[in-house]
Amino acid sequence: MSVALLCAAVAAAGNVLGALTVVWRATWNRAALESMLAVAAGFMVSVAIVELIPESIARSGVSAGSWILGGYLVVHLTQHTFAGHFHFGEERHRVSPSVSTAALAGLMVHTFVDGVAIASGYEVSTALGTLVFGAILLHKVPEGLAIASMFVAAGAGRRAALVAAAALGVATILGVALTGWIDPLARYGLPLAAGVSLYVGASNLVPELHRLPRWRTAAAFFGGCGLFLLARAVVFQ
Numbered sequence: 001m002s003v004a005l006l007c008a009a010v011a012a013a014g015n016v017l018g019a020l021t022v023v024w025r026a027t028w029n030r031a032a033l034e035s036m037l038a039v040a041a042g043f044m045v046s047v048a049i050v051e052l053i054p055e056s057i058a059r060s061g062v063s064a065g066s067w068i069l070g071g072y073l074v075v076h077l078t079q080h081t082f083a084g085h086f087h088f089g090e091e092r093h094r095v096s097p098s099v100s101t102a103a104l105a106g107l108m109v110h111t112f113v114d115g116v117a118i119a120s121g122y123e124v125s126t127a128l129g130t131l132v133f134g135a136i137l138l139h140k141v142p143e144g145l146a147i148a149s150m151f152v153a154a155g156a157g158r159r160a161a162l163v164a165a166a167a168l169g170v171a172t173i174l175g176v177a178l179t180g181w182i183d184p185l186a187r188y189g190l191p192l193a194a195g196v197s198l199y200v201g202a203s204n205l206v207p208e209l210h211r212l213p214r215w216r217t218a219a220a221f222f223g224g225c226g227l228f229l230l231a232r233a234v235v236f237q
Ligand SMILES: [Zn+2]
Pocket: 085, 087, 091, 092, 093
């Protein structure tokens, strides 16, 4: 449990780091950020399909499928139905403060489940917890950067942009802390996390890759899948 909380704290720091690059106007190497998105996409899709989905079905039976679907749908509902606009990467569109606030609320549901995923992974085994943590850590910097740049695009100050990213991190820590206390999360946290990871990897991140340079992006995306398989071989040996 304490290891999971520590992981959540590190992940939360990733959110803030992403926001700091916006606030400091760091001259982000665009190619490096795009490659990071692609690696995270490959890693998340892999951990969802190779570990979280089969492990969920092994533990909860075929009823896990409904929870996986539920996790998948909840991200679409909160990030794309209630919130009018959200995508990973730096926000370059003009958005209104209500749009950025709605995006933050929606993204906090997802980052809460990031925490549920870490806790549920460690509940199964240290090896699985480590893999899930890796998948979450890889997309935390882009996540913090996305929300902070969106707040800036909505005319918010630097402090508000940082607070928004910190709120994402706090939601992840709460996700870990509350998983053991809320019965459905303790029981179905793993399939829920599987659906959310699948959505974030395949439906949030992968579509971002379609507009990027083809071969470099492909190398990073397949590299992310390869990195997952390598990490898996190491932690399960
Ligand atoms: Zn946009």
